[in-house]
Amino acid sequence: MSAELLRLSNISLSFKGVKAITDISFAVAEGEICALIGPNGAGKSSLLNVINGVYAPQEGDIHFAGETRRRMSPHHAAELGIARTFQNIALFKGMSVLDNVISGANLSSRASWAEQALTLGRAPGEEDRQREQAEEILDFLEIQPWRQAIVGELPYGLQKRVELARALAAQPRLLLLDEPMAGMNQDEKRAMSRFIRAANRAFGATVVLIEHDIGVVMDVSDHIVALDYGKKIADGDPDTVRHHPEVIAAYLGAAH
Numbered sequence: 001m002s003a004e005l006l007r008l009s010n011i012s013l014s015f016k017g018v019k020a021i022t023d024i025s026f027a028v029a030e031g032e033i034c035a036l037i038g039p040n041g042a043g044k045s046s047l048l049n050v051i052n053g054v055y056a057p058q059e060g061d062i063h064f065a066g067e068t069r070r071r072m073s074p075h076h077a078a079e080l081g082i083a084r085t086f087q088n089i090a091l092f093k094g095m096s097v098l099d100n101v102i103s104g105a106n107l108s109s110r111a112s113w114a115e116q117a118l119t120l121g122r123a124p125g126e127e128d129r130q131r132e133q134a135e136e137i138l139d140f141l142e143i144q145p146w147r148q149a150i151v152g153e154l155p156y157g158l159q160k161r162v163e164l165a166r167a168l169a170a171q172p173r174l175l176l177l178d179e180p181m182a183g184m185n186q187d188e189k190r191a192m193s194r195f196i197r198a199a200n201r202a203f204g205a206t207v208v209l210i211e212h213d214i215g216v217v218m219d220v221s222d223h224i225v226a227l228d229y230g231k232k233i234a235d236g237d238p239d240t241v242r243h244h245p246e247v248i249a250a251y252l253g254a255a256h
């Protein structure tokens with residue numbers, strides 16, 4: 001069995017006294033694809049925001065790559081190799097596909113921001129390396145034909161793929177994908193699932209994703225954690241979680 005990359009221990013988070021997450025614990029093994037599922041408002045996005053340091057939980061600890069902490073800044077999370085995509089695409093819409101992907105590489109660059117701005121130190125060689133790597137990722141995700149296209153002018157499904165490319169350019173150890181298939185038709189979802197699986201294998205990135213389409217979730221994930229009203233209701237392999245009575249009741253539409 002693979003080593004643990006991430007473990008959440010007894011995480012609780014509330015907003016002005018309203019509980020979004022209650023006492024959630026689970027572990028993600030290095031190299032796996034883990035899906036967070038649950039109805040609207042179950043706490044899935046909040047949990048991603050805890051993992052990448054945007055929200056500070058009131059209780060609990062996050063263990064990541066050998067470090068344990070209550071919270072970390074988003075900046076530190078990026079340095080540790082945590083990258084993410086967003087429910088509503090967060091790309092530079094007026095820039096080219098290639099430049100967007102290169103901007104993702106900058107997040108993990110060893111040259112400091114000041115060095116890059118002044119093109120001192122490691123920055124010039126770094127720039128070539130980043131461009132080369134960005135081109136490789138564009139090839140891998142089959143978006144090379146649009147490399148010079150302006151992102152905002154591309155169809156939605158392709159923009160989602162560019163966002164995945166940008167996150168991969170940071171060479172993450174942990175990739176957080178918030179609804180990577182949202183708004184896609186079945187063909188686009190199938191293609192995106194294939195790219196996520198391929199990226200997981202080829203780049204060795206562990207993935208935690210949020211997805212509502214249960215068919216896609218069953219197909220793409222090794223491990224599923226189900227939430228309802230901020231609590232964990234099931235945790236295991238897809239087959240176990242699919243047949244869990246609380247999951248059937250809460251998520252798959254049976255009456256409460």
Ligand SMILES: Nc1ncnc2c1ncn2[C@@H]1O[C@H](COP(=O)(O)OP(=O)(O)OP(=O)(O)O)[C@@H](O)[C@H]1O
Nearest residue numbers: 015018019020038039040041042043044045046047
């Ligand atoms: N910044 C915030 N301020 C106040 N309440 C919040 C905030 N973020 C989330 N919440 C609340 O926390 C709860 C969990 O929300 P969250 O967005 O994490 O759920 P979700 O499972 O991702 O839902 P969805 O599938 O609709 O995206 C909800 O009740 C939500 O209203």
